[in-house]
Amino acid sequence: MQNLEITNLSALELAEKIRNKEITAVEAVTAYLNVTEKKDKDINAFITVCHKEALAAAQEIDAKIAKKKKLGLLAGVPYAAKDIFATAGIESTGGSRILKGYKPPADATAIARLKEAGAILIGKTNCDEFAMGASGEHSAYGATKNPHNLKCVSGGSSSGSAAAVAANMCAFAIGTDTGGSIRQPAALCGVVGLKVTYGRISRAGVFPLASSIDTIGPLTKNVCDAALVLGVLAGQDKYDHTTLAAEVPNYLKSINKSSALSESKKKPLQNIKIGLPKECFESKISADIRDNVNKVIVNLEKLGAKVSECSLPYMKYSIPVYYIVVPSEASANLERFDGIRFGLTSDDDSSLIDFYIKNRSKGFGDEVKRRIMIGTYTLSAGYYDAYYKKAMQVRTLICEDFKKAFTKFDALIMPTTPNTAWEIGKKLNDPLSEYLEDMFTAPANLAGLPAISIPSGFGQNKLPLGIQFIGPQFGEEIVFKIGSVYELSKS
């Protein structure tokens, strides 16, 4: 098989061909490394490419196949991980200067589980520093460019993961989603992005942003691959006490069921009730996005779904709540970066406090500094009640909105983003306008809900659009079902 043919395969197809000895793991890794070498000079999706390690891992898989040993679900499949995941012995920067050169002593649980399943890490992807940003520009290692138009942002913060999947530089990628950091770049780059229920996947070994809402998940070429990777990652972990004991369903099997349904029935979504929050269209969104949502709804109705309007009256407060909760928790989480135990250190030798100040001021970028400052303010004595506590109370109201909606609907539909990708630099000095790009993604984070973004066409400017399906907690299967049926209907 030619390189191009290999890199056009989905993760599921590639895993099957490797298992059936049609392609070797070394061929698969080489094919992806070749594409990366050619394209990544322009896109800047990777901070580190693991040539040597990936080829060595591929040889091991091929040796296992030759000896007819038992193989994991993802044996030989090359993937990329956001640089915010700790990878043993491989530089893990979080997109920050403060961790330049940092090589963690162990793998994050997600990385370990993927390794166990035979997946091969081919590189660490670029991201907004410590996952703070919605453009991919806030990285100490340069902006990630959108593969569909190199003058535009890729979205963020899992910028490199989305761009790497979109440009076929890996079979799938993993990222983190605290307010849309998987779904938003996935939408802007035209790939599938899954945000899971809070606690569904272990976050152990992932640099934390806002602990009460951080999640991790896959970015993939199609819905099926998202289900496949989730099956490997999901489940309780003794190193992350927010993971839940809830049983991990066979996601792939349930998707196969719904695609079988798609083939045999004209209306595979019969009896599925989908709610459209009317507040979506009351917000400032581009005409392209509005038209696209309406088009998708017509399509879903043809497939048998019943789509009707609903209301989430407190959703409009998601961004203000988010920009109190996240900076507050981030300012506490980032206290660990003092320049002593890891990362960058200055040669200031006046006093310990000046030493901390120098390390942190030199090591952190602007967006991180802004959020640390906001968080320090909102958590300080006298302001805690007015900001942090107030935000947590409004968060309760947002959660209740969703709970009410899910008594009537199986899932909700919303655009993933209010706009398509914008020009690099356009929002760099206007943080608020960038924050508002998360208006449709942050609500699911605040309520801990699973949500998927699926490519739904292109705007007038030829840039990708994404449609989002949100399910109740632990409702990954329902968003997969609607998502895969919708995806099949497009092709």
Added chain:
Amino acid sequence: MLTQEEIKKLALLARLEFTPGELKKFGSQLSNILDYVAQLSEVPTENVEPTSQVTGLENVLREDEVLRRFTREEILSTSNQSKCDGLIKIKPIFDRE
């Protein structure tokens, strides 16, 4: 609007420092963000419980046992500071007086 003095004080609490140019830029950006999030004050929240945990977990405990995942050398190897007898050397935290 945050004053320059308030920003300097916050910066010290957060162990950060800014140049005069940055102070000005951050000052107006931070004030804009704080003004924006202040719209929450229009939402009545009397008797509304705050939410910090969404999946209903409470007090997850484990046995208090020592897990040795890493050797001392592995942990020390991530630090760029000078080391002495298996410890990281830092600047004095008390005055010598």
